[in-house]
Amino acid sequence: MDNLKGRHYFPGGNTSRGFYSFYRYILSQDDAKRILCLKGGPGTGKSSLMKKVGDYFFNKGYTIEYHHCSSDNNSLDGIVIKELGVALIDGTSPHIVDPITPGAVDEILNMGDALDIDMLSKHKKEILSINKDISKCYKRAYRYLASAKCIHDDWSNLNYESLDSNKISVLIETLKNDIFRADISGYGGERRLFATAITPNGIITFADNLAKDYKNKYVLTGGPGMGKTDILKFLGTCGQKKGYYVEYMYDPFVPERIEHIFIPEISTCVITNNEINKANYTGINYSLSDYTKPNSLSSKASEIEYDSQIFYELVNKAISLISNSHALHDDLEAFYIKAMNFDVVNNIYENVIRKIEKYE
Incomplete structure (x- = not known):
């Protein structure tokens, strides 16, 4: 990953406690000059817009933070242009972000303005069905991660006793x-x-x-x-x-x-x-x-090996379910991509660039 531009983080995660968010730490209200909350469905170009904006200002010499989505590490949930105190953040589910200080710091950028609503309405049943399947996959994945946590606790205790x-x-x-x-x-x-x-x-x-x-x-x-x-x-x-x-x-x-x-x-x-x-x-x-205490770990080696084997089996099952959910999400995005007017998206990008350049 040495070829990555800028600095890279995950602001949220798929954990043994379900989805866990540190979104409030992407850019604080005190440090921000402007936070743009991006709204719009899947496939409406939020991540692509953030990548383009990030790369544009990176090439101008600014320090860029790329905040990746844990449900698709190749997609972005946010960017921060450090020296300008500007952030763009995906404000949609599961990490819903709404303006905290509307106008003074935050504003909403609606990518849904580029959507053909009538086209989407024709596929209401398919979209609802896919959303339900995505939700089921994540619930199952989080159950497996929670189960893995129980085994992890036992593994942890065995090691802790040896310290x-x-x-x-x-x-x-x-x-x-x-x-x-x-x-x-x-x-x-x-x-x-x-x-x-x-x-x-x-x-x-x-x-x-x-x-x-x-x-x-x-x-x-x-x-x-x-x-x-x-x-x-x-x-x-x-x-x-x-x-x-x-x-x-x-x-x-x-x-x-x-x-x-x-x-x-x-x-x-x-x-x-x-x-x-x-x-x-x-x-x-x-x-x-x-x-650790002498010989303490070696005396527990077989139990530790047993725990670790079960732990990775459960985690890998959770990963496969998250992967299934991602594939379903791709199917969902396809409906939205077909309904997008990308000329409108390009206009939004140009407006965002002009808006941010005011802070230079």
Whole structure:
């Protein structure tokens, strides 16, 4: 993914708790000069519009954030043009976004203006039927992910019982002293998003893209229950207390857990190789199996292997259902694409460019 332009995130995720949203962190009201909420059905060109606008301003030299859809990682749910304080956000289901400060910050951009409503009305029954099938697929996928969470909890407990808490405490202090050499004034801000998502194409991660320009990379390697979130939570809170802005990337399976932290002011990140992303990130590496009690993990090896096998079977079943839903969504989009007037879409694009260029 090194060839990706800009910075890439997932603002929402398909998790063991169902769809989980961090949309409010795409761009805050305080930091925004303009947020455009895109409305319109599937296939109305929202993602394509955002890609075109993002690429246009990227080529002008601006920093662009591309916020991907967890239900189709090749599609966008939002973009942010950082230096201009402008965002375009998909405001449709399942992550419904409506203006918070209408006019002053937010406004609605209706892609449905380009739709031939009469043409769509003729296919009402097919559209309703496909929507019901999509909903059924997601409900089943989330049941499988919830079931996988039960197995994951057991796997996590087996690992946690093996940890040497004294060794972990020493590691936390070592990392804190190594990372934070100085304080700055105030209490640092924060942002919460996903770098990894469970998608129709499997588990996709952008952590390598996000970390590529960071000078100091610390890597924690370990499975569930190995203390990664506790370490990251401590370091993130410590950084904020010292005045640093911290980006928290959350776990795509258990969204209460932290997967990575990024501290841009000191060009430092702490990222994890874990059972979900199965990554092999490099940096200053800490294998958390080295921080366990002697022989404790090996004595549980067969139970851990059993849990992991069932866990991946359940997750893979969920992925196949999300993939089925994506295929149905493509069928749904086909109705809308046929009903689109793309001359109107091109006019919307030109108007958006002119609107944003006012902030340059």
